[in-house]
Amino acid sequence: MGTVVMHNVASVDGFIADPDDQVGPLHEWYFSGDTAIGPAEDSDFRVPAASARYVGSTWASLGVIVMGRRLFDLTNGWEGHPPAGEHVVVVSHRPKPDGWHPEASYYFVDDLNSAMDTAQRLAGDRVVAVNAGVVGGQILAAGLIDEVAMDIVPVVFGSGRRFFGDVDSQHLLEDPHVVIRSERVLHLRYKVRR
Known part of the structure; x- marks a missing residue:
């Protein structure tokens, strides 16, 4: 099974969006750099050179x-074209919208364990990326x-959507590796202490 990584861009005070779900300047660095990344050569994603190798290799490792x-x-599911990975698992009590991109490899699952089982099966040895927020915090x-x-x-x-959602228990992380x-961005990655 692949590694499961909870990820998102965040403000210094730990928010992934403001109270109105707007990301403001959080994603500007994805589009203001000098190095193109992404699945297509004409990608809109242009990150700073210092970020390119890390982000590029991270995206290339994603399966789900x-x-x-x-x-x-x-995001309207990125119109069926995620920025990285081949599949998307949506944790939701509502089904995929009728007629929404039937060709897209999106799976709608109504509980966390089923979502993670589906993601691991689809990813194989590749990485499963879990978006931070409420669902990420629950996982x-x-x-x-x-x-x-x-x-x-x-x-x-100052306020908004928290990186770890509504987590109300302590979780220790190792030193960043x-x-x-x-x-305009600092990349950090931590293993979760078991």
Whole structure:
């Protein structure tokens, strides 16, 4: 089975979006750099050179993205084309919208354990990326996350959608094994202590 990594871009004070689900400057570094990354040569993703190798190799390692219904609805599931990985598992009590991109490899699952079983089966030895937020926090609390990856942007939101969602218990992480300082972003990655 592949490694399960909870990931998102976050403000210095730990928010992945403001109270209105707007990301503000959090994702600007994905589009303001000098190095193209992504599945297509004409990709809109242009990150700083210091981020390119890390982000490129991370994206290339992904087999599946696990996300909550809120993010699916906000992004319309990236119109059936996730930025990385081959499959997406959506944790939702509602089914896939009627007629929504029938060709897309998206699976709608209504509980965390089934979602993670589906993601692991689809990913094989590749990485399962779990989007941070409420669902990511629930998967962390269930003990199903191996690593936490954060791309910290130098902005303070003050309130909004928390990286770890509503987690109300303590979870220890090891010292970061990835620390990459880039332009307008700091990449950190931690193993979850067992």
